[in-house]
Amino acid sequence: MNPQEAMVALNLLPDIGPVRVRLLLDKFGSATEILEASEGALKTVNKIGLKAATTIVNWNKAIDLAGELKRIKKFGCTIITQDDETYPELLREIYDPPIVLYVKGELKTADHHAIAMVGTRQSTLYGRQSAERLSRQLAASGITVVSGGARGIDSISHEGAMKGGGRTIAVLGTGLDIVYPAENFELFQRIAERGAVITQFPFGRKGSKQSFPIRNRIVAGMTQGTIVVEANRKSGALITASLAAEGGRTVFAVPGRIDSPRSAGCHDLIKQGAQ
Numbered sequence: 551m552n553p554q555e556a557m558v559a560l561n562l563l564p565d566i567g568p569v570r571v572r573l574l575l576d577k578f579g580s581a582t583e584i585l586e587a588s589e590g591a592l593k594t595v596n597k598i599g600l601k602a603a604t605t606i607v608n609w610n611k612a613i614d615l616a617g618e619l620k621r622i623k624k625f626g627c628t629i630i631t632q633d634d635e636t637y638p639e640l641l642r643e644i645y646d647p648p649i650v651l652y653v654k655g656e657l658k659t660a661d662h663h664a665i666a667m668v669g670t671r672q673s674t675l676y677g678r679q680s681a682e683r684l685s686r687q688l689a690a691s692g693i694t695v696v697s698g699g700a701r702g703i704d705s706i707s708h709e710g711a712m713k714g715g716g717r718t719i720a721v722l723g724t725g726l727d728i729v730y731p732a733e734n735f736e737l738f739q740r741i742a743e744r745g746a747v748i749t750q751f752p753f754g755r756k757g758s759k760q761s762f763p764i765r766n767r768i769v770a771g772m773t774q775g776t777i778v779v780e781a782n783r784k785s786g787a788l789i790t791a792s793l794a795a796e797g798g799r800t801v802f803a804v805p806g807r808i809d810s811p812r813s814a815g816c817h818d819l820i821k822q823g824a825q
Contacts, residue, residue, distance in 0.1 A: 554650075555619060556581030557631050561650045562613040562752055563605055568646040570597055574606075585609055621753045627654045627726055635659065638772035644797055648750035648768065652726050654738075655746035661719065664694040666769045666794070668787040669703025669779035674812055677703055677780030680804050682710040684777065689716025694745065696721065696773050698765055699738065701731050703779045703787070708737060712744050719772075722749040723765035724757045766790040775800035778824070781815035788815050791824070800825060 574584045577595045592603035636657040685695045685707040695711035697704040699720035711718035729735045770793040781787040803824040806813025
């Protein structure tokens with residue numbers, strides 16, 4: 551088992567997570583050494599209790615690594631770890647960077663110059679036009695447009711970037727084999743050809759209330775700033791904006807009509823100092 555396969559195995563394990571993996575790597579040096587460590591040695595690491603140590607020691611009983619490696623090969627995706635040059639440089643700086651990224655398409659070092667564009671799924675004509683125009687202009691200027699692949703503002707942002715002749719990256723809150731929303735199947739194919747569709751989740755992982763905020767931290771973390779085009783006060787786009795601000799990245803908000811609930815979240819962001 552090579553180090554990359556060992557990282558895939560750690561990513562498959564339940565309740566381990568990137569923070570614990572980073573602490574383990576600091577102690578043992580490599581993912582392979584982690585999987586070969588004894589329960590006693592594992593428990594000496596901060597935040598690794600008996601339950602986590604037992605899970606790691608019995609990793610080959612808890613997961614199907616061989617099956618996952620076959621699915622990776624069959625799907626035609628690549629695995630990128632933090633040791634790879636194409637791992638997003640800005641993403642390394644966040645508190646809990648993903649230990650692996652499943653990539654359909656290609657990540658490039660030029661994607662360091664990236665901006666996130668996010669917003670509501672229930673977008674208005676004004677919001678869609680604004681997202682399309684901004685993403686098209688950014689892409690034409692050589693900026694990679696990153697979004698979450700959802701319906702509404704996310705999808706329009708991806709479309710606009712491709713119309714601008716540039717690159718776009720969709721970050722999923724599911725495994726690569728699950729298309730959500732289903733109507734974006736063809737869109738994701740085109741994004742993979744013009745950029746990349748990525749996720750930290752293994753095959754078969756369905757979307758949940760937990761997985762989409764986890765996805766949002768990647769969107770915010772791999773970009774220099776986040777533009778919220780249209781969002782109500784309960785929109786998940788505000789989570790992305792908050793994560794961007796916490797990470798020291800610039801937050802932008804597009805103002806809307808003063809009587810539009812779909813722009814209330816953007817107006818709140820502007821009150822709080824968003825550009």
